Amino acid sequence: MVKVENLKKNFGDLEVLKDINLTVEEGEKLVIIGPSGSGKSTLIRCINYLEEPTSGEVYINDQLVTKKNRSEMAKNYSSMVFQQFNLYPHMTVLQNLTLAPVKLQKVPKKEAENTAMEYLERVGLADKANEYPQNLSGGQQQRVAIARSLCTKQKLILFDEPTSALDPEMVQEVLDVMIGLSKENITMVCVTHEMGFARQVADRVIFMDDGNIVEEGTPEHFFTNPENERTKAFLGKILH
Amino acid sequence: MIKDLFDVKRWEAFLKVLPTEYIPGFIMTLKVALAGLLLALVLGVIFGILSTMKIKICQFLSRAYVEFFQNTPLVVQVFFYYNCLPFVIGGRVPKFWLGVIGVGIYHGAYIAEVIRTGIEAVPKGQFDAAYSQGFGYLQTMWYIILPQTMKMILPPLTNQALNLVKNTSVLAMVAGMDLMYHADSWGGDRNFFVQAYLPCALLYFAICFPLARLARYLEIRSKQIPSAKKAKGVA
Numbered sequence: 001m002v003k004v005e006n007l008k009k010n011f012g013d014l015e016v017l018k019d020i021n022l023t024v025e026e027g028e029k030l031v032i033i034g035p036s037g038s039g040k041s042t043l044i045r046c047i048n049y050l051e052e053p054t055s056g057e058v059y060i061n062d063q064l065v066t067k068k069n070r071s072e073m074a075k076n077y078s079s080m081v082f083q084q085f086n087l088y089p090h091m092t093v094l095q096n097l098t099l100a101p102v103k104l105q106k107v108p109k110k111e112a113e114n115t116a117m118e119y120l121e122r123v124g125l126a127d128k129a130n131e132y133p134q135n136l137s138g139g140q141q142q143r144v145a146i147a148r149s150l151c152t153k154q155k156l157i158l159f160d161e162p163t164s165a166l167d168p169e170m171v172q173e174v175l176d177v178m179i180g181l182s183k184e185n186i187t188m189v190c191v192t193h194e195m196g197f198a199r200q201v202a203d204r205v206i207f208m209d210d211g212n213i214v215e216e217g218t219p220e221h222f223f224t225n226p227e228n229e230r231t232k233a234f235l236g237k238i239l240h
Numbered sequence: 241m242i243k244d245l246f247d248v249k250r251w252e253a254f255l256k257v258l259p260t261e262y263i264p265g266f267i268m269t270l271k272v273a274l275a276g277l278l279l280a281l282v283l284g285v286i287f288g289i290l291s292t293m294k295i296k297i298c299q300f301l302s303r304a305y306v307e308f309f310q311n312t313p314l315v316v317q318v319f320f321y322y323n324c325l326p327f328v329i330g331g332r333v334p335k336f337w338l339g340v341i342g343v344g345i346y347h348g349a350y351i352a353e354v355i356r357t358g359i360e361a362v363p364k365g366q367f368d369a370a371y372s373q374g375f376g377y378l379q380t381m382w383y384i385i386l387p388q389t390m391k392m393i394l395p396p397l398t399n400q401a402l403n404l405v406k407n408t409s410v411l412a413m414v415a416g417m418d419l420m421y422h423a424d425s426w427g428g429d430r431n432f433f434v435q436a437y438l439p440c441a442l443l444y445f446a447i448c449f450p451l452a453r454l455a456r457y458l459e460i461r462s463k464q465i466p467s468a469k470k471a472k473g474v475a
Contacts, residue, residue: 050368075374086369090387092469100373103383130469152373 001026001156001187002047007056009042016042018211020056026155029188031198031219034208035234040191043208044158047189048078060156075104078156079149083165085141087133093120093144094129097151105152112151119147123177139170146177157181159190195239199223207231244434254435257426265422266443272339272418273405273447279344280404284351289381291356302352309349315410318342322414339411339418347404354396358389391462398455402448409444419443 002024009017017039024030032040045051047058049070058065060077087096097116101107107115120126123143125136133141142162149157162178163171175197182188182201192198198205199219206216207228215228223239226232244250283305291302309317321341325333333341362385370380412420419440427436 045368048372050371071371071374071376073374074372078372080368080372082365082368082372084363084365086363086365088366088369088384088388090391099383100375103379104374132466132468134465135467148373158372 001028001061002189003057003059003062004043004047005057005059007043007046007058008054009039009046009051010054016211017046017053020211020213022206022213024187024189026187027185029182029201029203030190031202031205032189032191032208033193033195033198033205033234034214038208039211040208041160044080044160044189044191047158048074048080050080074154075100075152077154078158079152079154080158080160081142081145081149081162083161085133085138085145085165087141087145087148089133092130092132093125093136096133096144097148100148100152116147116151119150120144122150122180123147124173137170138166139173142166142170142174143177146174146181150181155185156187156189159188159192161191161193163192163194193238195223195235207234209234244432247435250432250435253430253432254439258439261422261426262419262439262443265417265419268336268339268417269405269408269419269444270447272336272343272408272411272416273401275336275340276343276347276408277401277404279340280347280351280400283345283348284355287348287352288355288359291352292359293377302356306349306352309346310353314342314346314407315413317346318410318414335411335414335416335418338414339408339416342410343404343407346407347400350400350403351397354393354400355389358393359385361392362388395455395459395462398451398458402451402455405447405451406444 002022004020004022007017007020007022008015020039020043022043032043034040042051046053047060047065049058049065049067052067060073063069063073065073087093088099091099094113094116097119098109098112101112101115102109117126117129120129123146125140125143125147128136128140128144133144136144146162159178163174166174171194175194178188178190178197179201188201190197190202202219204216205219205222207214207222207226207230209230215222215226215231222231222235226235287302287305290298291306293299318338321333321338325338325341359381366384366388367380370384375383408416408418409420410416411418412424415421423436423440427433
């Protein structure tokens with residue numbers, strides 16, 4: 001589904017990603033962990049070309065992602081859930097969900113609304129369809145954002161620290177939605193600090209530090225016997 | 241001066257020319273203001289968007305336009321068009337178009353800045369979200385960024401419209417057949433200055449004061465968060 005080859009990304013003099021190679025299988029649930037500044041977010045933002053790689057290639061479904069085709073690739077293959085939700089504040093929840101299907105994928109409005117209501121039902125927010133995002137709590141906004149990413153029906157969803165901006169009591173409601181999602185044949189790439197979630201849904205975990213993938217393996221491997229010293233140090237700090 | 245103000249004969253003279261001089265002038269001013277505003281908006285949107293694109297030449301073009309027209313007097317610009325455009329188009333410029341071009345290009349430079357700051361005030365995450373869904377740059381602008389920008393920039397935009405209306409009066413200096421020109425040419429010839437300029441000012445006020453109130457109203461409204469829409473029969 002996703003293949004990353006020799007990916008490098010610099011911001012000015014700062015090397016954020018140093019030669020990343022990564023393959024994600026279709027339907028795989030991949031969790032990326034690591035300290036802040038290790039390049040996790042930059043990596044997944046390179047996958048859908050929100051960041052332009054300095055060098056190296058990203059393939060989705062064996063097609064090279066370029067500046068030119070990035071819109072087309074996003075439309076057909078990938079969607080994203082952000083730390084700050086990034087719902088469109090001038091639209092109602094329902095309009096947020098139907099904009100891309102109607103305008104980009106040319107789904108008839110009625111059909112798009114029905115699909116949107118189904119997904120809202122699933123994230124437990126059908127009653128908020130006509131609210132504006134600002135009137136929802138953070139957890140509710142993020143669940144709407146997840147529903148929005150589902151409405152376009154792409155096979156790959158990128159999660160960029162979806163629970164990091166939430167109040168603690170709202171984290172679980174969002175994770176529950178994501179856990180529900182993990183039972184489907186959707187490829188999920190999640191940057192997260194939620195180790196319980198990683199343990200529960202991940203097929204594979206990768207640990208990044210300083211722009212490199214330092215260690216990868218099953219969640220079991222990570223939580224029982226991590227090999228790399230930096231991985232151990234990191235997990236020691238966040239697992240209590 | 242005070243005597244002039246209460247001179248009934250002069251006011252009678254004014255009432256006589258009101259339909260023949262003032263009303264046509266007022267209509268001309270309105271027409272120029274409306275068409276000028278349209279031109280200013282088009283230029284403002286184009287150059288405002290250009291200045292937010294990450295392409296050097298676009299930014300340069302926009303900067304050059306904004307800086308040049310903001311930092312030279314409107315009067316000079318209008319005199320320039322009045323005297324130089326005939327050589328370009330090979331004939332006299334109709335007064336209407338002279339006014340439209342004058343205030344349109346001048347205020348377009350200001351509106352471009354209003355729009356640029358409006359676009360820059362939209363959080364970057366909005367672009368990320370739109371791109372991640374597969375919207376291209378112009379679609380992102382049209383569906384997602386500009387509607388958010390509109391709410392923020394409507395008050396300053398209304399102020400621009402107000403200033404534009406007032407600035408159409410420079411046309412009087414090139415015999416523009418607008419309200420100020422008619423007022424001046426009638427009253428100035430007869431030394432009826434009070435009767436000439438006071439009603440003239442009131443007519444400008446009649447357009448500008450509602451615009452000023454509108455700007456204030458929009459400013460208050462832009463700070464409110466909309467509440468839920470009334471549900472329409474959604475399945």
